[in-house]
Amino acid sequence: MFYEEDIIDDILTCPKCKLKYNDPRMLPCGKTYCNHCINLQLNNDKIGFDCDYCMFFHELIPPSSSFPQDKRIEKLLENEQKKISESKLITEFKQLLQSLKNLTEELTSNKSQSPTIINEYCSDIKTSINETTNNLLHEIQNQKEELFNIVSSYEDECFKNINKVDLINNDLSNMAVESDKFQAKWNDYLNNQVVKESEVRDAFESGNEVYKQISNHIDTLKLSQLNNKLVIFEPTKPTNQLIGKIYFENFNQNSIKFENFFKLDLKYRLNLIDRAYYDSIHIFRFSNGDFLFTYQISPFKVKMSLLCDGFFQREYEIVKPVNKFKITINGEKIFFSFTKSLRIFDKSFLILVEKSCDENIDSMAATNDFLYCLTENNYILKYDHDLRLFQKIRINQENVSVQKKLSNLKIYSECIYLCNTNDIVTIDLKNLVESDRLKIKEKKLIFYNGKIVALNSDEDFLALYDLNGKVIKKQSLSKTLSKNLILVESENFEKISFFDFSNYILYY
Structure with a gap:
């Protein structure tokens, strides 16, 4: 089998010196040689060259001192040189x-x-x-x-x-x-x-x-x-x-083991975030490994940044009075709420749907079919992905034994998890009735492979619970790490990631 590259190489090779043509010259018989390969000879008072190809003596007619250039070969050499130089x-x-x-x-x-x-x-x-x-x-x-x-x-x-x-x-x-x-x-x-x-x-x-x-x-x-x-x-x-x-600052099995994580320094992009907005930083990990960073940079501005393969690929800013913005993801969609408004974006930050609502939203989580929003008045609003209100549930003594205001809503394994003052109430997604109460007081938590990872910044430890609220492991943290650690929510709950706000390091 012949390839174009081999054919070009053969055309550009001098048959005499076997090297690439240098100043190619064409003989009257049509054969081409390098100029330095043409050894002029004197034959019967005539100056010329004995061609190895046609076996004839080609006379050089004065006043020419050499045979004419082969323009075709010169052009091919020029194209080949350009191709290699731009490789x-x-x-x-x-x-x-x-x-x-x-x-x-x-x-x-x-x-x-x-x-x-x-x-x-x-x-x-x-x-x-x-x-x-x-x-x-x-x-x-x-x-x-x-x-x-x-x-x-x-x-x-x-x-x-x-x-x-x-x-x-x-x-x-x-x-x-x-x-x-x-x-x-x-x-x-x-x-x-x-x-x-x-x-x-x-x-x-x-x-x-x-x-x-x-x-x-x-x-x-x-x-x-x-x-x-x-x-x-x-x-x-x-x-x-x-x-x-003595502990290692890591997370492996039931303890933190950071050295088994990839480490990405994001100081070049995130070091301008005011530390006063620490609680407003939300980080999500999509199933394909992309990360969504959402953070407040002023009372009137929120920025969303998409991190792909270690680089921020695109950004989006919301510039208007922002009050307690909340965010979650599902699939390729980003659900965002602020100041009694709801928006759904795709990963290109194109607005797919936008709708106003009657109350401010304190927390939100999404499934493949629905968006669940916890309002400031202890209602759960159930929307489809076109933001059509499907159901409005009042959290009261009839369905959930809650005495005080709820602060956080999570969804995992067909259950809604509502953070109360000193525990977590679980609600069955099908009948929306309380199914269990977990003795977990931490409010900063994520789900990971059938377990609950919770951060206690007041007592400086990271806790690992089973889904029944039983402690598997409590891991002490340094005070600096405890006050600056952000748990990253993973879309499929199979990966665990952390962001150290003190050093702007993402562990994933």
């Missing part, structure tokens, strides 16, 4: 080389700082542990040594990760080899030799593979720089048997 692969490979250079510089800088950072940090932890244990009873002295061993093991693991960075030297050598191969191919082109695009592609893919290996080693180095820090040592009361606990 996307060439541009991408140059960008790859620059990225590798930046990664190498970052690696050199980080590696030199890591030992000092690790030593100082672990030394501070040991000092804190030592000061605490000296104030406790002598009978728990042995447990102090156990805690020391934990920190020492952590320190050893950090240094072990630094040693792993030496593996990058081999990868850099491989990258140098691949770069040389690519440079050789590029030089061939510059020297007018035949270069196939497939060869450039192979060189690019080889370089890209090494780039991934170096990136993995960079992540290993970052592990050694205490990205997964130990929470400051927390002593318990002297009456307890254990003197304290």
